[in-house]
Amino acid sequence: MRRTLGLTCLFLSTAIFLYAADGAWLHRISHADHDRTSPFGNDPAQLQNAAAAGAQLFQNNCAKCHGSDAMGKYSRPPIISERIAHASDGDLFWLLTNGNPWKGMPPWMMLPAKQRWQLVAYIRSLNLNTPDSSSTSQEKPQ
Numbered sequence: 001m002r003r004t005l006g007l008t009c010l011f012l013s014t015a016i017f018l019y020a021a022d023g024a025w026l027h028r029i030s031h032a033d034h035d036r037t038s039p040f041g042n043d044p045a046q047l048q049n050a051a052a053a054g055a056q057l058f059q060n061n062c063a064k065c066h067g068s069d070a071m072g073k074y075s076r077p078p079i080i081s082e083r084i085a086h087a088s089d090g091d092l093f094w095l096l097t098n099g100n101p102w103k104g105m106p107p108w109m110m111l112p113a114k115q116r117w118q119l120v121a122y123i124r125s126l127n128l129n130t131p132d133s134s135s136t137s138q139e140k141p142q
Ligand code: HEC
Pocket: 020, 021, 022, 023, 024, 025, 058, 061, 062, 063, 064, 065, 066, 075, 076, 077, 078, 079, 081, 083, 084, 092, 095, 096, 100, 103, 104, 105, 106, 108, 119, 123
């Protein structure tokens, strides 16, 4: 009886581990990676171009898991959220480079760094109106 209960608990905690996106990846990022800034800087025109290219990359590579509206699908989390609004550009670049394979997020280092930064610019543009996004290191374009 105890054993069955123990196994049930183990099963449940494994299920939660597998299915809840909890942002644990953010705690694995070094200060240097966290502080890394986009090569597109804060120039609104450059960022807008980068985000447009990133939107295309997102539809080609990411939409099948995160949804073409980036609102998430099944157990795959939305890309528009308070967590993402709070993450730095460096955090997002780190996640795209390394992925979170144990949780089902593939690494994307086969995409050139420039394309990964374009994806970061797109993700950032999606989160400009998310609550508290003003606390990120990015300036909002005027
Ligand atoms: C095979 C499915 C899959 C594909 C394709 C995929 N992702 Fe993910 N992604 C996931 C899963 C699953 C997670 C949740 C990981 C976790 O639990 O921390 C995730 C997490 C994320 C997160 C962090 C979300 C959060 O709230 O913690 C971001 C940002 C992200 N993905 C961006 C992308 C981008 C950009 C692409 C395309 C280059 C992409 N993903 C492609 C499955 C996928």
